[in-house]
Amino acid sequence: MxxxxxxxxxxxxxxxxxxxxxxxxxxxxxxxxxxxxxxxGGPDITKFMNVLSIPNEFINGVRRTSGRAAETAEMVLAGRLNPWFVYQLNQLGLKAIGINGNDGALLECDYLKKEQWGHVGKILKVNSGTLTQLIKAGFIPVIASVSRNLTGEILNLNADTVAFEVASAMEAESLIFVTDVNGIMAEGKTVQKASIASIHELINNGVITGGMIPKVQAAIGCLQSKIKEIQIVGKEMKGTMIIKEEVYS
Ligand SMILES: Nc1ncnc2c1ncn2[C@@H]1O[C@H](COP(=O)(O)OP(=O)(O)OP(=O)(O)O)[C@@H](O)[C@H]1O
Ligand SMILES: [Mg+2]
Structure with missing residues (x-):
């Protein structure tokens, strides 16, 4: 599109x-x-897990998710954050509609590696027809990053990966990751343009860590598909442009 x-x-x-x-x-x-x-919804999921005394575990920015943690994730993402987000948009007169991976069979998924990550999902298929129909009807789909597999088990999905899979299935023009930092930071400053090679270097040097890793991985995945413009930005929409390779002039 x-x-x-x-x-x-x-x-x-x-x-x-x-x-x-x-x-x-x-x-x-x-x-x-x-x-x-x-x-x-990482921070809110963590908060509710603490309230419910469910232990937390992260490996390279990806949550290891127990069955109870997955229940909390679904509850917080689909039951709390998603309606809040939809409300903000509706209030402005935008026709937003809240869905998660399970709605309209949007995200078909299964365990990434159950023994290692627990209830973390990998996306097998994006049923883009669900999104196309909503868009054609004038809605802005608001997707919460959680789904269920064929046997009904809840799978927590990394939202960066969901965004990437949706963007490539829909052949989107651009993908913008809005996060709590103004793009990729190195030596205290925003990297204005980051190429695939420079991202690998920043990961190897330990500059890009934690939650930034799945984000840049998703961004690199986008460069390999048809998406033209990829950015990682802060809430003012300023940050890093992800580019295929450095252009020297
Ligand atoms: N080089 C880097 N530049 C910027 N941020 C970095 C870097 N390395 C690690 N980070 C961390 O990545 C974080 C952003 O990823 P994080 O997963 O926490 O947020 P998010 O993806 O926006 O939220 P969520 O995971 O809940 O969807 C930053 O707050 C920062 O702590
Ligand atoms: Mg993240």
Missing amino acids: DQLVIIKCGGSILKALEPSFFQRLKDMQEEGKQIILVHG
């Missing part, structure tokens, strides 16, 4: 998004862009 923009909002930034961010979405829509939002 030519004018389709996928915007992934990190759980780390969701509640800090300001009216100007939502207004920008409205402006984009008025300019003729179609929008799909994807959101995570």
Whole structure:
């Protein structure tokens, strides 16, 4: 889809998004862009797990998810953050509709590696027809990053990966990761343009760590598909442009 923009909002930034961010979405829509939002919810899931005394575990920014943690993730993402996000958009007169991977069989998935990661899912298929129908009906789909497999087990999905899979299945024009930092940081500054080679170097040097790793991996995956523009930005929409390779002039 030519004018389709996928915007992934990190759980780390969701509640800090300001009216100007939502207004920008409205402006984009008025300019003729179609929008799909994807959101995570890491901090809120962690908070509720603490309340429920469920232990937390992270490996390279990816959560190891027990059955109870997966139940909490579904509850928080689909039951709490998603309705909040949809409300913010509806309030501005945008027709938002909240869904998760399970709705309209949007994200077919299964265990990534059950012994190692527990209830973490890998996406087998994006049923893009579900999203196309919603967009054609004038809705902005707001996707919570959780789904269920064929036997009904809850699978927690990394929201960056969901955004990437949705963007490539829908052949989106651009993908914007909105997070709690103004893009990739190195030596205290935002990297304005990051190539695949420089990203690998920053990972190897230990500059890119934690939750930034699945994000840059998703961004690199996008470069290998048809998506033209990929950015990692803060809530003011300023940050890093991800490019295939350095252009020397
Ligand atoms: N080089 C780097 N530049 C910027 N951020 C980095 C870097 N290395 C690691 N990070 C971490 O990555 C974090 C962003 O990823 P994180 O997974 O926490 O947020 P998110 O993806 O926006 O939210 P969620 O995972 O809930 O969807 C930053 O807050 C920062 O701590
Ligand atoms: Mg993350």
